[in-house]
Amino acid sequence: ETGVTQTPRHLVMGMTNKKSLKCEQHLGHNAMYWYKQSAKKPLELMFVYNFKEQTENNSVPSRFSPECPNSSHLFLHLHTLQPEDSALYLCASSRTTGQGNQPQHFGDGTRLSIL
Amino acid sequence: QKEVEQDPGPLSVPEGAIVSLNCTYSNSAFQYFMWYRQYSRKGPELLMYTYSSGNKEDGRFTAQVDKSSKYISLFIRDSQPSDSATYLCAMGSTGFQKLVFGTGTRLLVSP
Numbered sequence: 001e002t003g004v005t006q007t008p009r010h011l012v013m014g015m016t017n018k019k020s021l022k023c024e025q026h027l028g029h030n031a032m033y034w035y036k037q038s039a040k041k042p043l044e045l046m047f048v049y050n051f052k053e054q055t056e057n058n059s060v061p062s063r064f065s066p067e068c069p070n071s072s073h074l075f076l077h078l079h080t081l082q083p084e085d086s087a088l089y090l091c092a093s094s095r096t097t098g099q100g101n102q103p104q105h106f107g108d109g110t111r112l113s114i115l
Numbered sequence: 116q117k118e119v120e121q122d123p124g125p126l127s128v129p130e131g132a133i134v135s136l137n138c139t140y141s142n143s144a145f146q147y148f149m150w151y152r153q154y155s156r157k158g159p160e161l162l163m164y165t166y167s168s169g170n171k172e173d174g175r176f177t178a179q180v181d182k183s184s185k186y187i188s189l190f191i192r193d194s195q196p197s198d199s200a201t202y203l204c205a206m207g208s209t210g211f212q213k214l215v216f217g218t219g220t221r222l223l224v225s226p
Contacts, residue, residue: 040218041218042215043159090159104214106160108157108158109158
């Protein structure tokens with residue numbers, strides 16, 4: 001496999017459920033990112049990991065909990081979500097962070113719907 | 116004022132037209148500029164990557180950066196129905212780990 005792979009592609013959950021999103025990159029990158037994409041809004045950066053260490057938490061509510069066990073895998077654990085959390089969640093990777101000359105490569109996202 | 120401004124469209128053109136997509140920005144520290152293409156139900160795909168001012172060409176695509184005007188453009192020549200997608204601009208700078216994205220412009224190319 002190549003690129004950035006996200007699973008599941010679609011997820012419907014109730015507000016009291018707990019679920020996890022998974023991201024895996026096969027590009028040999030050291031930085032991984034979670035973004036939220038909502039209609040008519042710019043991509044919202046949520047979390048950044050560089051060499052497995054979290055370097056950015058963009059004031060994300062605690063009902064979103066990231067985990068990065070190694071440079072190739074990234075998870076987003078979800079619990080007690082709200083209807084406004086329904087969106088497309090995108091994972092991205094880049095060679096490293098701290099340098100704007102590192103283009104990010106994206107997965108196809110998980111479309112999340114909260115009932 | 117938003118850090119990056121991009122017209123959401125939709126922009127509708129006939130097949131074969133030259134398309135111009137644009138973004139303006141306010142932060143003069145931005146040095147690296149990217150264009151991503153996003154098809155429906157897919158993630159953004161990197162199309163073009165440029166540094167500082169000037170032009171870069173790749174096939175039917177030309178990216179142009181004017182730092183003095185804080186304005187970037189993506190030109191698509193001989194547009195095809197397969198170019199129908201949302202185009203996102205993004206920019207960053209050295210020592211700044213975030214990329215800042217525009218809202219995206221939806222392009223529709225009709226046969």
